[in-house]
Amino acid sequence: MALDLAQFHDAFFDESFEALDTMEAALLKLNVGAPEPEIINTIFRVAHSIKGGSATFGFAEVASFTHTCETMLDELRGNRMQVTRAITDLLLKSVDIMREMLRAVQHKSPIDAQRVADLQFDLELAIVQNKAPAAAAAPRGAPPPPPTPPRRPGGGRGGATSRNRSSLAHPVPSVPAVVRTWQRSVAHAA
């Protein structure tokens, strides 16, 4: 007998909205100078849990976005990235976007895919940029790390750059891949 997964959607939405409230409160509590590992773990678990649930219940857009948040949080909890005000601001914006996305899928209304893609791109870029110092500390003789990409110019919509941002309809590419395609698109546009 095939089980209809739709019967679990309400429970998934309830727990996800509750978890996002927890994530938001934890982010506001986070000490930027000396973040408490348990608070970062709590935040990570929220993203991880929403990713797992949304992938299981067929909400691919939510799974893709939360996967990027989870990647950043994994870097933070592994101390490979510093918790800065800019990062907590990005994560707080991510909480808002995840709420909007979940409301949209819950009510079967459209998602503002461009806003989602913009923020997802900013998260991916922040992950690459904030990992750069570690790459610079590579042993002598190692090839130099690729140059850090500049912030995208203008932030305008619909141009060559936005076409290459991770699309919601596809799995999230690896961060270096995102930067490479982005660099290519800048070169083409120039």
Added chain:
Amino acid sequence: MMRILAADDSASMREMVKMSLGSAGFQVTSAADGAEALRLAAGAVFDLVLLDVNMPVHDGYEVARALRAEPQYRHTPILMLTTESSAESKREGKSAGATGWIVKPFDPAQLIATVHRVLLR
């Protein structure tokens, strides 16, 4: 009837696992975190344990290690239920005593098939 202990901090996942395995004739007891899983495991005997990796209080690895230290769970199949499929997390699961790995997202049929396969070994 085979008894299964399933621990996951997500209520929707617990419901889904319970109904999926229930529909296949298993009796499922759910736990919302690692500590509850250990309490339930101490109070009854289960034929198989399903553990989410990322759980508050005690994560799945800690629960697997604690269960393996108990004589009645030394040979019980333990399946890790997680979105993580990296070689490193699998190694950690293996060294904690896990028998196998179920990667989310999975559908009920995959879950039932894996549980059957592990129990028939």
